[in-house]
Amino acid sequence: MSELVSSAILLRRIAYGDDDLILTLFSLQRGKIAAIAKHAKSSRKRFGGVLELFSLLSVACRSGRRGGLPVLVEAELKEPFPGIRADFRKTAFASYWAEMVTQWSEEGQAVAPLFQLLAFVLAALDRGESSDEALSILFQMRFLTLCGLCPNLHHCCVCHTAVDEIRQTTASFNLPRGGLACQDCGPPQGEGMTLSRGTIKQLQWVAEGDLRKAARIRFSPAALREARTFLEAFVPYHLHKEPRSLRILQQIRG
Ligand SMILES: [Zn+2]
Secondary structure, X not given: OOOEEEEEEEEEEEEEOOOEEEEEEEEOOOEEEEEEEOOOOOOHHHHOOOOOOOOEEEEEXXXXXXXXXXXXXXXXXXXXXXXXXXXXXXXXXHHHHXXXXXXXXXXXXXXXXXXXXXXXXXXXXXXXXXXXXXXHHHHHHHHHHHOOOOOEOOEOOOOOOEHHXXXXXXXXXXXXXXXXXXXXXXXXXXXXXXXXXXXXXXXXXXXXXXXXXXXXXXXXXXXXXXXXXXXXXXHHHHHOOOOHHHHHHHHHHO
């Protein structure tokens, strides 16, 4: 890897030997990259204590010798997001989003809209202006859209009847097919996962259009619960892995 200078979010940090850290960074220029921060633990002045999880940094890396990991040579703090690390609940949300990005992203492939989305939700989580649960719904829906895995919430995934023409107030959701099913195509009433019409509309709105406007959508407590249950089943199913941090988040909620 040649020299890299980029904005980057610190997704993961693992101790290596006595003194070094191995970092997983999500960079604007090259997507997910691993880098080694030498002497990061013993010499705080080397990186000025900026290598904190979920921080937005400006980093410079050079190629590692003999095919080794790229080496972090400079890191400057752009946004520390201290409100996230000071609150274990917020930390749990940020960990879940960071794990989704880590699992899905290809090493070295830039995905600027995903970088912007993650930076946006981390900043909003830090400020605490929106509900953490609503931010998580926003992140998951838009993440899935950017990955090409967005749930089909517009028509029945079997007979293609438009959702507006589905008569009942709730529609069932077919997880393996990734879409809604109308009364005729879904399981009998009362079985399987269901979404109410109002929640379906709100999920459509947060997935599409301007990010700032989407972040202002208010969910009713019932819609929030329904959307959360739905997405936290959909994401592990379609990423083919249950994020460890999702289990921790669910335990914290109790
Ligand atoms: Zn149908």
